[in-house]
Amino acid sequence: MKFYNSIGPNPRVVTMFMAEKGIEIPTVAVDLRGGENRRAPYNADVNPAGQTPALELDNGTTIAEITAICEYLEERFPDPVLIGATAEERANTRMWTRRVDLKICEPLTNGFRYAEGLAFFEPRMRVLPEAAAGLKALAQDGVKWLDALIAGRDFIAGDTLTLADIVLFAFLDFGVSVGQPLDPANANILRWYERVKARPSASAG
Structure with missing residues (x-):
């Protein structure tokens, strides 16, 4: 490969x-x-x-x-399991992965492309700079929504790290680097973020 x-x-x-x-x-x-x-x-x-x-x-x-x-x-490479060992676990991971992608990752990324990344992306794709602020706000709304839902658990889809955590971490960490910081009011997300950031895989590559 x-x-x-x-x-x-x-x-x-x-x-x-x-x-x-x-x-x-x-x-x-x-x-x-x-x-x-x-x-x-x-x-x-x-x-x-x-x-x-x-x-x-x-x-x-x-x-x-x-x-x-x-x-x-x-x-x-099924071990360790990162999407699910059963049909129910896989469906749950896919559900949460899709949720964080739609509610947070996509608006966060396009908010960057249409604002801070405008000069880079404008020659390469259709950009909507007038939508940037609204998309960033949508991403923040998504983070706030998720913050309440993960209270009391270590990871997004349950008790162990899954693809949903990896997807969200990669995009939130990118957002932090391009002017979309994490709101300290979202204490559950902040704890989750630091937990994932401490994993060796967060420094891979």
Whole structure:
């Protein structure tokens, strides 16, 4: 296998996921700042969406999208379990992963793209700078919503770390670095954030 890596929260999700599982896959660095992902051979041979990361399998098939990559790796390397050992556990992890993605990660990321990242992204995609402030507020609303729901538990989907925690941590940590800090009023999220940040996988890659 071959892992196409770059800067950004999306590749970091897979990097953390692999680190939690103790998986080492040969890596190819993709120059995101230089636009390597938006031109051939990457967008012709690896991922036509021009995004990172991507995982090339031994048979030459390429998988993109972070949840699809992590689902594949979970099936290939089931120990330790990060998505679920039963149908119910997997459904629960997928539910929480989808919730944090929709309510927090997507608005946080687009809020950055349309504001602090505008000069970088404007030549590459449609941007809506007028929406930036509202998207950032939506992300903060999502964090506040989640803060109440995780009271009394160590991780988002239950008692152990799952893909939902990895996804949210990678994006919140990115947000902290680009002007979307964590609100100290969300004490449950802050405790959770520090707990995940202390794991060796948070420093992987």
